[in-house]
Amino acid sequence: MGEGFRAALQRQAATLCQALADAAEAGDVWMVAVYSVDMEELQRLGRAHDVELPVHVQPAAVRQR
Numbered sequence: 001m002g003e004g005f006r007a008a009l010q011r012q013a014a015t016l017c018q019a020l021a022d023a024a025e026a027g028d029v030w031m032v033a034v035y036s037v038d039m040e041e042l043q044r045l046g047r048a049h050d051v052e053l054p055v056h057v058q059p060a061a062v063r064q065r
Helices: 003-026 029-048
Strands: none
Touching: 003 029
């Protein structure tokens, strides 16, 4: 894949990481779940095209609720 594709996946991953952090901080369990699924799909796509993306870890603040 081209660098544009790689950069787009990495930008999307950064956006999702921020959205996950914001949702966790707000205590929005539903949005954390939605963004987590989105991140899993993005990571699957990245693995399929050898694009390294950050590994998603569910925020502790939401896990405890």
